[in-house]
Amino acid sequence: MDTMITTEQLTKKYKNFTSVNSVSLHIRKGSIYGFLGPNGAGKSTTMKMLLGLTAPTKGSFIIDGKHFPNDRMAVLREIGSFIESPSFYANLTGRENLDIIRRILKLPESSVEDALELVGLTEFGGRLAKNYSLGMKQRLGLAGALLGRPPILILDEPTNGLDPSGIHEIRNLIKSLPELYDCTVLISSHMLSEIELMADDIGILNHGRLLFEGSLDELRQSALQAGFSSDNLEEMFLSLIEKDNAARKQRAQL
Amino acid sequence: MNALAIELRKEKRTGVIPVLLVVGVLGAAYAFVNFMLRKDTLLNLPLAPMDVLLTQLYGMIMILNMFGIVVAACMVYNMEFKGNAVKKMYMLPMSVPGMYLCKFLILTVLLLAAVAIQNLALMKIGTTELPQGTFELGTLVRFAAYSFITAMPVLSFMILLSSRFENMWVPLGIGVAGFLSGMALANSKVALLMIHPFVMMLKPAVAMSAQPDSTVILVSLVETILFLGAGLWMAKHLRYE
Numbered sequence: 001m002d003t004m005i006t007t008e009q010l011t012k013k014y015k016n017f018t019s020v021n022s023v024s025l026h027i028r029k030g031s032i033y034g035f036l037g038p039n040g041a042g043k044s045t046t047m048k049m050l051l052g053l054t055a056p057t058k059g060s061f062i063i064d065g066k067h068f069p070n071d072r073m074a075v076l077r078e079i080g081s082f083i084e085s086p087s088f089y090a091n092l093t094g095r096e097n098l099d100i101i102r103r104i105l106k107l108p109e110s111s112v113e114d115a116l117e118l119v120g121l122t123e124f125g126g127r128l129a130k131n132y133s134l135g136m137k138q139r140l141g142l143a144g145a146l147l148g149r150p151p152i153l154i155l156d157e158p159t160n161g162l163d164p165s166g167i168h169e170i171r172n173l174i175k176s177l178p179e180l181y182d183c184t185v186l187i188s189s190h191m192l193s194e195i196e197l198m199a200d201d202i203g204i205l206n207h208g209r210l211l212f213e214g215s216l217d218e219l220r221q222s223a224l225q226a227g228f229s230s231d232n233l234e235e236m237f238l239s240l241i242e243k244d245n246a247a248r249k250q251r252a253q254l
Numbered sequence: 255m256n257a258l259a260i261e262l263r264k265e266k267r268t269g270v271i272p273v274l275l276v277v278g279v280l281g282a283a284y285a286f287v288n289f290m291l292r293k294d295t296l297l298n299l300p301l302a303p304m305d306v307l308l309t310q311l312y313g314m315i316m317i318l319n320m321f322g323i324v325v326a327a328c329m330v331y332n333m334e335f336k337g338n339a340v341k342k343m344y345m346l347p348m349s350v351p352g353m354y355l356c357k358f359l360i361l362t363v364l365l366l367a368a369v370a371i372q373n374l375a376l377m378k379i380g381t382t383e384l385p386q387g388t389f390e391l392g393t394l395v396r397f398a399a400y401s402f403i404t405a406m407p408v409l410s411f412m413i414l415l416s417s418r419f420e421n422m423w424v425p426l427g428i429g430v431a432g433f434l435s436g437m438a439l440a441n442s443k444v445a446l447l448m449i450h451p452f453v454m455m456l457k458p459a460v461a462m463s464a465q466p467d468s469t470v471i472l473v474s475l476v477e478t479i480l481f482l483g484a485g486l487w488m489a490k491h492l493r494y495e
Contacts, residue, residue: 104348
């Protein structure tokens with residue numbers, strides 16, 4: 001299997017709290033990997049570790065054959081990212097914000113318009129980012145991630161704050177990326193139906209532990225074997241989480 | 255060089271660049287107006303004309319510079335925190351300490367420009383208003399360099415603070431507290447107080463002579479380097495969480 005991102009027993013502890021517990025992910029090249037989990041499951045922390053925003057307490061990871069932090073620059077050059085909320089310079093316009101990123105990545109000038117067009121923000125490129133609506137800020141954040149069409153995209157809740165048509169548009173865009181330029185996408189979302197529609201592989205995280213990793217079909221089979229409903233991702237997800245929570249409660253009582 | 259150009263682009267509409275240039279112009283205007291209104295009183299003081307020119311006008315100029323530095327340093331990092339832009343910078347293939355160094359360099363050059371504007375005004379006053387043959391260009395240049403060097407610890411300290419606090423009011427408050435405590439302690443002879451960066455900046459203002467103090471210069475340089483080093487180290491090792 002040709003993997004683009006591999007994590008090995010990735011762990012993050014904050015004093016007495018373990019946010020991510022020995023997570024080993026295998027994200028195939030050119031695939032869309034849906035990262036699921038309830039609030040506080042450790043999805044964002046895992047993504048932050050992959051981007052060097054926070055250091056792992058234990059474990060390691062390889063991205064496109066490169067190690068962090070030794071190959072930090074080379075790794076980050078290949079990744080377009082969007083974590084938690086859009087990041088932008090409030091004093092600059094959308095276009096100027098993207099131009100800053102373009103200059104850092106040493107990309108051609110045309111890449112800014114390309115990214116604005118991809119997220120449907122061309123018309124508003126000249127407006128100050130601080131005057132953008134939440135949805136427009138979200139699109140700007142996505143444009144920043146897509147700038148230069150990076151081979152890897154790490155997107156944390158990218159459709160938050162978008163209206164239904166915006167969600168549909170961004171979903172279609174993300175879905176088309178692997179075909180468009182062989183992009184590998186790691187995406188987290190609370191909207192399970194979204195992930196079901198676009199992901200090739202799924203990783204389910206609960207209380208920092210990886211409960212499941214595999215394709216949607218494998219998840220269905222696993223759910224059937226465990227006696228859960230396998231009608232849709234939401235039901236399988238909830239069954240898995242409930243089972244894990246019950247087991248945790250039982251362990252805590254012992 | 256690319257990092258510096260990017261940093262300058264980021265400053266657009268923040269007011270960082272105008273604030274120190276305005277401080278320079280205000281300082282120059284103050285020197286002109288003050289000397290014009292109080293020329294006779296100032297020249298009748300029991301001091302050499304060059305000491306009058308440099309030390310008697312420097313107090314207000316220094317306060318303007320100090321507030322200019324505090325405000326500019328707060329703004330230079332506030333723009334990074336305002337829209338969470340700094341998070342994006344950490345996720346891009348760029349050197350975060352390099353970004354810190356660029357901000358330090360930009361503010362240093364702007365302060366230098368402000369000091370240059372103010373001292374050009376003093377030079378003009380010196381050549382036209384001081385008694386014939388008493389103006390010494392060398393003394394003016396030495397004092398200008400002295401006042402610039404003694405202002406650098408505050409600049410270095412304030413950038414370090416503003417890079418660490420997302421809420422701009424925290425470094426701003428510390429800057430005001432630094433100014434007030436500096437004013438209270440500037441005349442003290444206790445050498446230990448020289449670790450206070452605001453006291454260092456006030457030293458030329460409370461002196462009665464325009465002659466630079468080599469100990470003050472040395473301590474100022476050491477403090478500037480230490481605060482800069484600490485800021486660079488933190489930018490490199492303390493991650494965005």
